[in-house]
Amino acid sequence: MGEHLKKMKNIGYKDKYDPTKIKPYGDTINDGKIQVSFTLPMQNTPKATIAAKQLVLKMGLREPNIVLQKSLESEFTFFVVYGHLIHNVDITKIREEDSQLFKAMSMDEINEFISQNFNRKIVVVGATTGTDSHTMGIDAIMSMKGFHGHHGLERYEMLEAHNLGSQVLNEDFVRKSIDLKADVLLVSQTVTQKRIHVQNLTNLVELLEAEGIRDKVILICGGARITKELAKELGYDAGFGQNTVAEDVATFFIKEIRNRQKK
Amino acid sequence: MGEHLKKMKNIGYKDKYDPTKIKPYGDTINDGKIQVSFTLPMQNTPKATIAAKQLVLKMGLREPNIVLQKSLESEFTFFVVYGHLIHNVDITKIREEDSQLFKAMSMDEINEFISQNFNRKIVVVGATTGTDSHTMGIDAIMSMKGFHGHHGLERYEMLEAHNLGSQVLNEDFVRKSIDLKADVLLVSQTVTQKRIHVQNLTNLVELLEAEGIRDKVILICGGARITKELAKELGYDAGFGQNTVAEDVATFFIKEIRNRQKK
Amino acid sequence: MHNKLDLDRELVSKARLKAQNIANEMQEFINGYTTTTIERTICRLLGIDGVNKKGIPLPNVIVDNIDVKKGAAAYLGSIIHKTGLEPQEIAEKVGNGSINLRNISLVESKDIQNAILPLAELGAARIRTNREERETYLKTHGDKEGPLLYVIVATGNIYEDIIQADSAARKGADIIAVIRSTGQSLMDYVPYGATTQGFGGTYATQENFRLMRKALDEAGNDLGRYIRLCNYCSGLCMPEIAAMGALERLDVMLNDALYGILFRDINMQRTIIDQHFSRMINGYSGVIINTGEDNYIKTVDAVDQAFTVLTSQLMNEQFAILAGIPEEQMGIGHAFEMNPTVKNGFLYELAQAQLSREVFPNAPLKYMPPTRYMTGDVFMGCVQNALFNIVTKITDQKICLLGMLTEAIHTPFMSDRSIAIDIAQYIFNNMENISDEILFKPDGIINRQANTSLKKAYDLLSKIEQQGLFKTLEVGTFAGIRRPIDGGKGLDGVVKKGELYFNPFIGIFLKAKEGV
Amino acid sequence: MHNKLDLDRELVSKARLKAQNIANEMQEFINGYTTTTIERTICRLLGIDGVNKKGIPLPNVIVDNIDVKKGAAAYLGSIIHKTGLEPQEIAEKVGNGSINLRNISLVESKDIQNAILPLAELGAARIRTNREERETYLKTHGDKEGPLLYVIVATGNIYEDIIQADSAARKGADIIAVIRSTGQSLMDYVPYGATTQGFGGTYATQENFRLMRKALDEAGNDLGRYIRLCNYCSGLCMPEIAAMGALERLDVMLNDALYGILFRDINMQRTIIDQHFSRMINGYSGVIINTGEDNYIKTVDAVDQAFTVLTSQLMNEQFAILAGIPEEQMGIGHAFEMNPTVKNGFLYELAQAQLSREVFPNAPLKYMPPTRYMTGDVFMGCVQNALFNIVTKITDQKICLLGMLTEAIHTPFMSDRSIAIDIAQYIFNNMENISDEILFKPDGIINRQANTSLKKAYDLLSKIEQQGLFKTLEVGTFAGIRRPIDGGKGLDGVVKKGELYFNPFIGIFLKAKEGV
Numbered sequence A, B: 001m002g003e004h005l006k007k008m009k010n011i012g013y014k015d016k017y018d019p020t021k022i023k024p025y026g027d028t029i030n031d032g033k034i035q036v037s038f039t040l041p042m043q044n045t046p047k048a049t050i051a052a053k054q055l056v057l058k059m060g061l062r063e064p065n066i067v068l069q070k071s072l073e074s075e076f077t078f079f080v081v082y083g084h085l086i087h088n089v090d091i092t093k094i095r096e097e098d099s100q101l102f103k104a105m106s107m108d109e110i111n112e113f114i115s116q117n118f119n120r121k122i123v124v125v126g127a128t129t130g131t132d133s134h135t136m137g138i139d140a141i142m143s144m145k146g147f148h149g150h151h152g153l154e155r156y157e158m159l160e161a162h163n164l165g166s167q168v169l170n171e172d173f174v175r176k177s178i179d180l181k182a183d184v185l186l187v188s189q190t191v192t193q194k195r196i197h198v199q200n201l202t203n204l205v206e207l208l209e210a211e212g213i214r215d216k217v218i219l220i221c222g223g224a225r226i227t228k229e230l231a232k233e234l235g236y237d238a239g240f241g242q243n244t245v246a247e248d249v250a251t252f253f254i255k256e257i258r259n260r261q262k263k
Numbered sequence C, D: 001m002h003n004k005l006d007l008d009r010e011l012v013s014k015a016r017l018k019a020q021n022i023a024n025e026m027q028e029f030i031n032g033y034t035t036t037t038i039e040r041t042i043c044r045l046l047g048i049d050g051v052n053k054k055g056i057p058l059p060n061v062i063v064d065n066i067d068v069k070k071g072a073a074a075y076l077g078s079i080i081h082k083t084g085l086e087p088q089e090i091a092e093k094v095g096n097g098s099i100n101l102r103n104i105s106l107v108e109s110k111d112i113q114n115a116i117l118p119l120a121e122l123g124a125a126r127i128r129t130n131r132e133e134r135e136t137y138l139k140t141h142g143d144k145e146g147p148l149l150y151v152i153v154a155t156g157n158i159y160e161d162i163i164q165a166d167s168a169a170r171k172g173a174d175i176i177a178v179i180r181s182t183g184q185s186l187m188d189y190v191p192y193g194a195t196t197q198g199f200g201g202t203y204a205t206q207e208n209f210r211l212m213r214k215a216l217d218e219a220g221n222d223l224g225r226y227i228r229l230c231n232y233c234s235g236l237c238m239p240e241i242a243a244m245g246a247l248e249r250l251d252v253m254l255n256d257a258l259y260g261i262l263f264r265d266i267n268m269q270r271t272i273i274d275q276h277f278s279r280m281i282n283g284y285s286g287v288i289i290n291t292g293e294d295n296y297i298k299t300v301d302a303v304d305q306a307f308t309v310l311t312s313q314l315m316n317e318q319f320a321i322l323a324g325i326p327e328e329q330m331g332i333g334h335a336f337e338m339n340p341t342v343k344n345g346f347l348y349e350l351a352q353a354q355l356s357r358e359v360f361p362n363a364p365l366k367y368m369p370p371t372r373y374m375t376g377d378v379f380m381g382c383v384q385n386a387l388f389n390i391v392t393k394i395t396d397q398k399i400c401l402l403g404m405l406t407e408a409i410h411t412p413f414m415s416d417r418s419i420a421i422d423i424a425q426y427i428f429n430n431m432e433n434i435s436d437e438i439l440f441k442p443d444g445i446i447n448r449q450a451n452t453s454l455k456k457a458y459d460l461l462s463k464i465e466q467q468g469l470f471k472t473l474e475v476g477t478f479a480g481i482r483r484p485i486d487g488g489k490g491l492d493g494v495v496k497k498g499e500l501y502f503n504p505f506i507g508i509f510l511k512a513k514e515g516v
Ligand code: B12
Pocket: A131, A132, A133, A134, A135, A136, A137, A138, A140, A141, A147, A186, A187, A188, A189, A190, A191, A192, A193, A220, A221, A222, A223, A224, A225, A240, A241, A242, A243, A244, A245, A249, C179, C180, C181, C182, C183, C200, C201, C263, C295, C298, C299, C371, C372, C373, C374, C375, C406, C407, C408, C409, C410, C411, C412
């Protein structure tokens, strides 16, 4: 592994591998091949074919090949299109810090770090909030058993972890966090349809600000469709998506607490 | 059918159905939802995630949701992304003639039309050319049996149809067409990899021009990945793609012969 | 035809008996109580509908203002006896404050009954009319033997849902389920009117039911098929929603107290009481109920915990029997939630699915598709769903919920549903007679897995029989979830029946049950 | 274990006998002829390689300049006898014009043999070394029981092919086939060197074979598995490509004269003669041959014409036996080309696949995925491929060509192959023991279909035995295609052997065949 692309620079290709102009790959470097599927709200007629082509041209596909055009038995038509893309990306410009593989500490290292730096247990309070009743995500992070062979936070000696379960109203969550003197708040949101997670998550930040404790806690959200960017945008310190394990989160928040102390 | 979109204008949607701004549809009008998949020539790292996002942003996707990022066990990574598209199309601007459902005549009507207009049989010569040995396409159009219950051209009383088979060299095809005094040439091309069909089809036009008979015949190509646009571009009178039946082609060429006569 | 597993039939009978004892014990408890939603249901079935100025549903307005242990019927009956007003008129007056229920003195039992029973009969007659209408449709269009294709719509907007449902029906769907907005099951009232703002689903309201029913009837008439409509009872309003379903001719309703307890943290006493009355209504209205055992193995391991599914199915059967639901309406649930990396997982799944089929040979089983192990790999997702469809067909399941390739991503797009229907139709047709053609090796992996599950289910039922169902739920037997008997939502709506408590519909439904 | 169909075993034996008679008759014809490509093959096996200034391969340069009926060995032997030159030196001199073959006078038979046979033994030894190397690899890494995952690469560029192949191998592919550029099978020479400009495939050249072999050995060593390499003999250069495969340690080669006749319009006499020698080489080099029956039902109906597949398989088996190919190298072909809209199509397909399995219980059958009914619906395509994989596993096939979701669109992308491998691995693991667990109903649809096919194949073989194979091909029995005995490409390369004609390898290979 790791050798083929380099070789590709030397074996007399018309098109060469160029990291400043990365394109999608079908079976030949820079062929730009890409697959797209979508539905248009129009009946399955030749007009729809034209509309679909116009649309994918706007996306930057060239020589679009409509391989499927199927009526959804209504005023809608489904398309599968292959084509090659004119766009490319310069991967040499992607900032190193953004792209660095986040290196999580192990459970032992985390406990050790807490002992040495804070001299007390860190209090973590977690919940699935609002009307969301998906507990498996927050359980994966917090419960003893954990996820994919990684223990959850409850198992960490130097953490005091409280999992409040699901369907927890933001108001109750804030009150309980104050009672427990939480250092870290963990919120799980799975249902994202019609942006309900954005409503829920935003509302929590507002409540914390109203209570004057937003700055006193590390506020973290997570869920299958949560991204770092979204979390930041909504005023969270971090956001974790699919396949997160407890170490990822814990490493983040202990370092963050330490950073804040330093300031 | 045909009523829902109209209704959508009236039931108090925030976003309304607007034929001048058609967008892809997931489950809500104008949600713009679209699915994309592609491979990038880079290892499966956080950098690849960023590259993939940058790429789909260029395509016009917003809130891209990378639902699958899978190593191809090499220096390549495969992505499946959902997102909503900013682009739209104005379907009121699609020209009527382009979009008209092409209305093919029936076999009887075609025979009738020929009898009345030309007073002789029309000679059609077809082949799969070059090294291509896919015969099923040209057979579907020409053989007695036809395709999907539509008889092929050999069955038409007022046509004299010759199917030369596959792997026919362009030179042989041209010679044979001259010998047979062809009115119409039908070329099938299935193998399109690395644009070999373009080479083959272009070469045929050149040969016909060299022989000075390009204007004397109706020249038509067909195949699964042949489009009307491509055919025109390559200098053909028409091109037919998937699910063509004999009537479609015959209707086209008899009308075309008639048109030319009139001029 | 359905005996491929060499099941120990005697053990099946013994297990059934245990389940019966468990249900009977619970029924004694149930008989002593009513709940706020049961009383609201009585109002609804007597014809009360609408909201007051504040938007509170009139059934709630009434029940919020009475002494629940006496029953809503006592109040309404008394007023009718005195005034001759219609229930709806009464409700409106209560709603606008011109009647104050707290000041009403109740009349004699006999007078209450005389005032109420004819109205109750009227309500019941409306339900029967719907039932007959369904039967007429089915007779006209004919019905389908094979797996019924069940898909969900979940846009949050009933009008958009209708578009989706119409498209699905025309593609071949046989049952359309309208998923509810997240959180509705925790609401102690039913929203009113047509709604367009749900999250991950659309509110269950009577008007939404009506709109969808109408759309499906139209599509069905175009297609010459009867398209069934499904919605969800489980939650804090089980019987009310069952009543709404009865009034708007729903055909299938999810109805399972255990689901509410385990997955919505609803108080167990509350919902087990509600379940009984809601199932009576479902039974009377010819609705196929669907139970929620599939949810267990969404959370715990599908091989290890397979026996808890069978255990719960057997109890649910008995609860259904006690509520007067005939076998043909028992859509007992199970699911294909096999970890795709398990060696021979497909064989284990075949075993479980066939086991359900042989233990409940006449029930229209509801079989759920893979959800838990679906990922963003939509291509692989199609194949996981295909394997599910194949098990459906080999084991001859009745109600087949179609899996969506985007299960791990979003509630279905219109195209997702269409892809699912195409796949299911391909498989069901291409394997038409497979269940008849394929036999399982005697004493093979499949047979052993099924018989082991049966044995373990019997053992667990014996244990539950001893400790009682409530206790079992307290210690956490299903889906690894524990619930305290006094915890969860809705306990405040549970009320011991007063001496003269009267529910006019029980008698009517029971008569039907006994075939009188 | 492999007797689920209650086949009429006696009829199987009788059918086999008919096929044997057909093959024997054909063999008599074959024995009388040589062809230009056979002579070029002899040159290659004697160590001749390279091209002249015009780019014409030296084996062609030689054979173009001799009286073919005498055989290339006679010329080379004579020159060696006289000059002591190496074959390659001779070829180069012929290439640059310093030897003119037309002026060579041939020496005595005995002298020719003495000159050539040691060199032929050397060539054969090179092949045996490769064979042993393969065996060593297989011993070191171990080999796989279950279905071998076979995928194609077809970029047209050998370097790009290597990237694709490497990725596929690491994902789990067991066999990599490099599809040839369209048209190569019609070329009466083999191109030379590494190539980067094919269409829908990459030219089969010895250098390309070598490059790919090396890449796969590297990947295999990393992975601790032996990755098999496959290419195609069929065409105008069958034995030459077989020889190249033997020299570069290919493991699997498509080898079927009937394919060339029917689907490439190659002259039947030419290719049936070529096939024999090419199969001798394949046999000697331990290569698994793959036959092309799958192609028939790509064109004609898979249910109706199923028996023509079995008919052809039985003949191909006999041709293989006559060429010294042991059962373990007979990758007899068949395919899943069932129309997805056929009711019970899956059961018919099960029947056919199991039939092949039971008629050829020890052969490593090659099972081809759906192609004909694949469409641009890539989601459905995944499911069609899944059903194919399932039949593969239930009927325990050895070589499983993975279907591509984009079959109807383009030769595979790297990601297409990865998706296919994921799907196959999921199914094979999830159904690990299914072939053992599942039985077919006696006298059911499956059994009847299989037995009917067998009966029809027997009848057809009887007919072919009477009329001869050439006549059969003339009237159009397979895939609905007729070919005249003197039509097609390559007849001019067929030459009646002269009296003293001599092929030094026949004896060597025959000895091996007879286990001497
Ligand atoms: C299991 C399940 C259920 C179970 C939940 C049981 C339980 N105890 O949790 C039940 C059956 C109850 C259920 C119900 C519903 N569900 Co549900 N359910 C799922 C399912 C199948 C799996 C989810 C899951 O458990 N994943 C496993 C966990 C471990 O992954 P995770 O949540 O992503 O968590 C990881 C990371 O995201 C991260 N993480 C998560 N939270 C947090 C928090 C922090 C602080 C951090 C750091 C990290 C973190 O770490 C975790 C480990 O890596 C998904 C479909 C799917 N395959 O994804 C649908 C799904 C999530 N459900 C969905 C819906 C809509 C519902 C319902 C509304 C109706 C319905 N369609 O079924 C109801 C009601 C739910 C409600 N009111 O909340 C939708 C959501 C659609 C959307 N995008 O909004 C999905 C995607 C299915 C679908 N396609 O419709 N569901």
